[in-house]
Amino acid sequence: MQEPEASEPEATRRTADVTESSRANRGWWDRNADEYQTEHGTFLGDDRFVWGPEGLDEVEAELLGPPEELKGRDVLEIGAGAAQCSRWLAAQGARPVALDISHRQLQHALRIGGSFPLVCADAGALPFADGSFDLVCSAYGALPFVADPRLVLREVRRVLRPGGRLVFSVTHPIRWAFPDEPGPEGLSVSGSYFDRTPYVEQDEEGRAVYVEHHRTLGDRVRDVVASGFRLVDLVEPEWPAWNTSEWGGWSPLRGNLIPGTAIFVCERS
Numbered sequence: 001m002q003e004p005e006a007s008e009p010e011a012t013r014r015t016a017d018v019t020e021s022s023r024a025n026r027g028w029w030d031r032n033a034d035e036y037q038t039e040h041g042t043f044l045g046d047d048r049f050v051w052g053p054e055g056l057d058e059v060e061a062e063l064l065g066p067p068e069e070l071k072g073r074d075v076l077e078i079g080a081g082a083a084q085c086s087r088w089l090a091a092q093g094a095r096p097v098a099l100d101i102s103h104r105q106l107q108h109a110l111r112i113g114g115s116f117p118l119v120c121a122d123a124g125a126l127p128f129a130d131g132s133f134d135l136v137c138s139a140y141g142a143l144p145f146v147a148d149p150r151l152v153l154r155e156v157r158r159v160l161r162p163g164g165r166l167v168f169s170v171t172h173p174i175r176w177a178f179p180d181e182p183g184p185e186g187l188s189v190s191g192s193y194f195d196r197t198p199y200v201e202q203d204e205e206g207r208a209v210y211v212e213h214h215r216t217l218g219d220r221v222r223d224v225v226a227s228g229f230r231l232v233d234l235v236e237p238e239w240p241a242w243n244t245s246e247w248g249g250w251s252p253l254r255g256n257l258i259p260g261t262a263i264f265v266c267e268r269s
Helices: 018-044 084-091 103-112 149-159 173-177 217-226
Strands: 010-013 074-078 095-100 118-120 133-139 160-171 199-202 208-212 229-235 261-268
Touching: 018 103, 018 208, 074 084, 074 149, 084 095, 084 103, 095 103, 103 118, 133 149, 149 160, 149 217, 160 173, 173 217, 217 229, 217 261
Parallel strands: 074 095, 074 133, 095 118, 133 160
Antiparallel strands: 010 199, 160 261, 199 208, 229 261
């Protein structure tokens, strides 16, 4: 007898705390890691450092510093996925550690290969001693999915050495006011930018299976400063002419009109 197909999750907006968000997103990334790497692996490459769907590459951006200065640096990548960024860092002579909440994502990192450590852990409880790293980076990792970003940022500050740098990218907050669609329907405001209610996908029992949290641009800046960092730069990549691909709600049409990514460059104060 054929088993009934699982119903599609219900998309809603409701509160979701730290524990529920962590559990839901660990499960979601474990279930969807294969599809994600199949769909986006070519764009990301095996050993490129791409900050977001626009395709801004660390080779040109140098947000972590000049590549020649990365040699010998201890670097933690949070939300590493298949560790493409860590692989690039290792090629520059850095000593990266790739951390992700999803065991399945890290299995893809093993599949591609690399000589650096892979760590499966929650970004809100980093399993490292104080002052273990010179740099921490995160390209769309952890911060969009956690209920308490300051918990993560405080942990990052703890494991950074004095003067250390944190660079992280997230969905640009303005995108929350628009439908997550790559076409013309994604160009009209449909909700309040100031509504911070999380986006939740839940099963028939009402259990969250995916959670994403919204912070305004001001919220993000305040989170950074309150967690003991100095904001050095805020980068909003423009959509380049060479990039003709779509990635979820990101597309050339939208990218030429509204920002899709915000990158925060911070230093430990």
